[in-house]
Amino acid sequence: MDEVEDAHTANTPNSDDPVIKEIPVFLSKRLEDQLYLFQYPLRPTTNKLPDVKKCFIKPNNETVKLEVQLDVVSPNFDIGKAEDVALRVDGPAEHRKRDKEVFFKNNLLDKIEYVSSKVGDNVERYGIGIFDGQEYHITPLKGLLRLKPYYPHLDREAKKKVDAKQKEEPAPSTSTAKQVTVKFSQGGDAEKWKKLNENSYKAIMQRQAEEKWIECDWKPQKSELSKLEKMKLFAEESRETVSSTEETDNIVDYLKRLVPEDKEHAISLPSLPSNVVSFNSLRVLPLLEQCKLLLKDAKIMTFQQLTMLLTGCEGLTADSLLKVLPQVAVLVRGNWVVKSEILFPNGSFSSVSGVPADIMCRARDYVLILFTKQQYIERRKVSAIIKVPSEETKEIFTGVSKLRYSKGWELNLPIDSEFIKKYPEVVNKQSSLWEMREVQLNNFFHTNKEKRRRKSKSVSEDSAKIAKKDGQTHVRDNHLSDSAETDKVKRIKTIKLNDVNHKDEVS
Numbered sequence: 462m463d464e465v466e467d468a469h470t471a472n473t474p475n476s477d478d479p480v481i482k483e484i485p486v487f488l489s490k491r492l493e494d495q496l497y498l499f500q501y502p503l504r505p506t507t508n509k510l511p512d513v514k515k516c517f518i519k520p521n522n523e524t525v526k527l528e529v530q531l532d533v534v535s536p537n538f539d540i541g542k543a544e545d546v547a548l549r550v551d552g553p554a555e556h557r558k559r560d561k562e563v564f565f566k567n568n569l570l571d572k573i574e575y576v577s578s579k580v581g582d583n584v585e586r587y588g589i590g591i592f593d594g595q596e597y598h599i600t601p602l603k604g605l606l607r608l609k610p611y612y613p614h615l616d617r618e619a620k621k622k623v624d625a626k627q628k629e630e631p632a633p634s635t636s637t638a639k640q641v642t643v644k645f646s647q648g649g650d651a652e653k654w655k656k657l658n659e660n661s662y663k664a665i666m667q668r669q670a671e672e673k674w675i676e677c678d679w680k681p682q683k684s685e686l687s688k689l690e691k692m693k694l695f696a697e698e699s700r701e702t703v704s705s706t707e708e709t710d711n712i713v714d715y716l717k718r719l720v721p722e723d724k725e726h727a728i729s730l731p732s733l734p735s736n737v738v739s740f741n742s743l744r745v746l747p748l749l750e751q752c753k754l755l756l757k758d759a760k761i762m763t764f765q766q767l768t769m770l771l772t773g774c775e776g777l778t779a780d781s782l783l784k785v786l787p788q789v790a791v792l793v794r795g796n797w798v799v800k801s802e803i804l805f806p807n808g809s810f811s812s813v814s815g816v817p818a819d820i821m822c823r824a825r826d827y828v829l830i831l832f833t834k835q836q837y838i839e840r841r842k843v844s845a846i847i848k849v850p851s852e853e854t855k856e857i858f859t860g861v862s863k864l865r866y867s868k869g870w871e872l873n874l875p876i877d878s879e880f881i882k883k884y885p886e887v888v889n890k891q892s893s894l895w896e897m898r899e900v901q902l903n904n905f906f907h908t909n910k911e912k913r914r915r916k917s918k919s920v921s922e923d924s925a926k927i928a929k930k931d932g933q934t935h936v937r938d939n940h941l942s943d944s945a946e947t948d949k950v951k952r953i954k955t956i957k958l959n960d961v962n963h964k965d966e967v968s
Contacts, residue, residue: 487695496589574613585601600693
């Protein structure tokens, strides 16, 4: 396959184990003091991640608490038992105090808590690695936390029972006994005993109890902010970093974080236009020009990414951006892709093979139409239809998609369901435009196919006529003439044989 790089092999005389591929390794420190790894030892690997509703943290003690929502609509969930537990913990609604916090607000055990504990002390030796197909990036861990279910409502229920029991028991009789505290001198080991006490289990638990929980915002795994944070797992400097001025490097790095990268294959980092040197110079341009330059760089972006990148632009609103975008981009699976006319202006030629702009635009639009309908596309099937050089076809695909081995080419960004739900009018209008464009392209490619077929047929007929004119018979004609001559010879022999028989009869 021309999409797969040739493996680099090297055999050494001291070993029979060849080097299949050399992968550069980079150390990323962008999340060095913030990255924690969560382990759920009591959850099967087949289960999905817990549905976290709230998240709390004690930064000094490095402790995390997650409030996980239970699936109360599951057929395996006992509603009656859950209501009974909530009743025992919080008591009847009419007997509750107004200033007392209720543990189960829905009068139902519909949540559980996960509380973390440290796995080890020397976690700096461990790290999280991410591979993009060409480079391996490693980020050191700040901590390794093991989360297990914690049931504070049981402690609350037990405390209620103890309080009720103490109320029922009679008050103890007065006694003359007094508590006496005995202290022993520790001599020169006072400092040693102090350190031991600080590291004791009781002291650690006391420090954890004294620190208050700080509520945090929990972002789902597939949210935009989560994706942006995951991009920090890649090192700022790699072999694909563009060597330019410091301001240009900042723009490249920012675009790299905004455009999600392929986690299995090579990063396709857009090159910046020569006239964009800083965000300040970009800001003075009209909104239309800003969108044009940004999309020309990234090729494909989500609406949220564009909004974040254009934050601070004068007069920027969702409506104003949606008025401008259709002039420079088209919608593919909820994502905005730069128009082919911008990449290949009228009268220009492609930089790879010098193909005219109109042919490149038709080929690229045909690929984009396929992506609006399918998740995966086979490049060879498309090449047979659009009839452009293979280098140009690959250039079109790599601009907006990535190769998934054994599946085909897939769009760089997943379908943006949020945008499709929020702006159905824009989606319908873009769909209508794509339908019209599809009819045009189908007619064009079908007509060209018929022309090629007729041309091929006429060429073959002309060559046959020329051959006959020169006295050379076609292979089929030779075969027919040979068989005709054979039949003629047979007939002559038969006639002569009959004549001989007739003479014999007469004599």
